[in-house]
Amino acid sequence: MVLRKKFTSFNSAKKDAEQVLESDERTKSLIEKVLGLLKSKRVTREIGKLLANFRVLVEMIKAYLKGDYKEIPWNVFISIVAGLIYFIAPIDAIPDFIFGIGYADDSAVIAFLFKSLSDEIEAFQRWKDSKDSGTDYSTE
Numbered sequence: 745m746v747l748r749k750k751f752t753s754f755n756s757a758k759k760d761a762e763q764v765l766e767s768d769e770r771t772k773s774l775i776e777k778v779l780g781l782l783k784s785k786r787v788t789r790e791i792g793k794l795l796a797n798f799r800v801l802v803e804m805i806k807a808y809l810k811g812d813y814k815e816i817p818w819n820v821f822i823s824i825v826a827g828l829i830y831f832i833a834p835i836d837a838i839p840d841f842i843f844g845i846g847y848a849d850d851s852a853v854i855a856f857l858f859k860s861l862s863d864e865i866e867a868f869q870r871w872k873d874s875k876d877s878g879t880d881y882s883t884e
Contacts, residue, residue: 751835752829753837754827754830754853757826757833760826760829761826762822764829765825768809771805772809774832778798779802781831782795782798792851794858798828800868800869801824801827801854801857803868804865804868805821808821813872831847831853831854836850
């Protein structure tokens with residue numbers, strides 16, 4: 745997987761996302777790194793209420809990779825993966841090693857993604873809920 749040792753911007757993360765998505769292994773590695781960070785008490789404390797948002801984005805990627813949910817437009821998929829790449833990049837707008845605020849920019853990126861991709865995320869949530877209830881909302 746492409747992980748820059750230099751400064752990572754969201755635009756550079758978008759370019760990296762295309763390379764990551766060329767390989768299931770790289771994409772799975774990204775998911776593992778994100779889930780690993782989400783287990784850290786420091787990270788969960790700093791991202792606070794957005795923890796569930798991170799998990800939804802990971803679930804979307806997993807469902808897409810399994811072939812269970814393909815309703816995600818490619819540009820949206822790239823943006824989601826870019827947001828997660830930005831999250832795991834240690835050197836970004838606010839370097840992650842700065843205690844107390846290191847993940848503030850990462851949270852802002854995820855919050856922005858959630859707001860700008862709300863229609864796609866809501867469609868995914870409806871699809872996911874329909875799996876449990878037996879109702880098909882995948883094409884709405």
